Amino acid sequence: MPRVSQDQLDARRHEILAAARGCFARYGYEGATVRRLEDATGLSRGAIFHHFRDKDSLFLAVAEDDAAAMVETVTRNGLVQVMRDLLDRAGASAGDGDTAGWLGTQLEVSRRLRTDPAFAKRWAERSNAIATATRERLQRQRDAGVLRDDVPVEVLTQFLELAYDGMVLHLATGRPPGELSRVLDLVEEAVRRA
């Protein structure tokens, strides 16, 4: 039996996540059957479920992978920049499987939060991580004096999250970007010191 290095395992895991993301986005959680996951990954179910216990674990891993990447970007560049990047990618190519997959996963998470209490419970922790990263970055901006100071940081945090949720729903349902870039200018202006 050939030895498989940790790097190879990680690479394989990453490949499965990328392919599964597209599959969940395209077909939804229920529609992404094991057969379709096999087609998307080019692997057998045995190989897939060697890395992820079951379909639910695979879906959670995709969603958590996305959330972790987002926390990183929020901390570095802020939630408005996350929205701008998202918009750029959505506008640049409707056929960008990665962005479409990412958006689809976001919406699929939303659907499962509504219909699946067990999933909602597992998800709450990750969801808080994004809010926390946003809040902490706004607090740093408040301390630096570039944020408006007549509204609590918590309200500004939830204002940005509202805009983010709106953008996810807008883009994930395939609506054209329209004037969203200028809309984001308004969003940014609304939290800044006048």
Place this chain on the structure above:
Amino acid sequence: MPRVSQDQLDARRHEILAAARGCFARYGYEGATVRRLEDATGLSRGAIFHHFRDKDSLFLAVAEDDAAAMVETVTRNGLVQVMRDLLDRAGASAGDGDTAGWLGTQLEVSRRLRTDPAFAKRWAERSNAIATATRERLQRQRDAGVLRDDVPVEVLTQFLELAYDGMVLHLATGRPPGELSRVLDLVEEAVRRA
């Protein structure tokens, strides 16, 4: 055979829509089986599909009913007020089946827009009606001098729609209202003349 008046037909149709709305919201489009629709309405499939050709037509009727009510409210009170009403109802009672149903339908529409091109095409017309009502009301406010005049009405329209979409996603996924009421103050302030 007893004669059935148009009023009775309308009332029955309305009853079916209300029950079906809750059923679609709770189980999603696929999960709302004909059996569950029978349970929810207390009617046989024969009686239900006497009023609506098939499940797809019933779902579209629910969604169009919601959209028509929304166009009316937007024209009268504006999209921010629609959001405030929504928030009040969501906060007042987590067990409010009507609001939960309405939110669920919104999200289910979003999911089908993404996964069902035929549905997306049928839906586009209604969706435009809401945007049009919002745009026209903002234009009247611009003419009345209460709207900021350094940003095109179209951008302000899409800014309000972004906030609305964000609120739908937030509430429909069962997240607590948090500071959304104060967030809506920010949204309103951002479109007003300073």
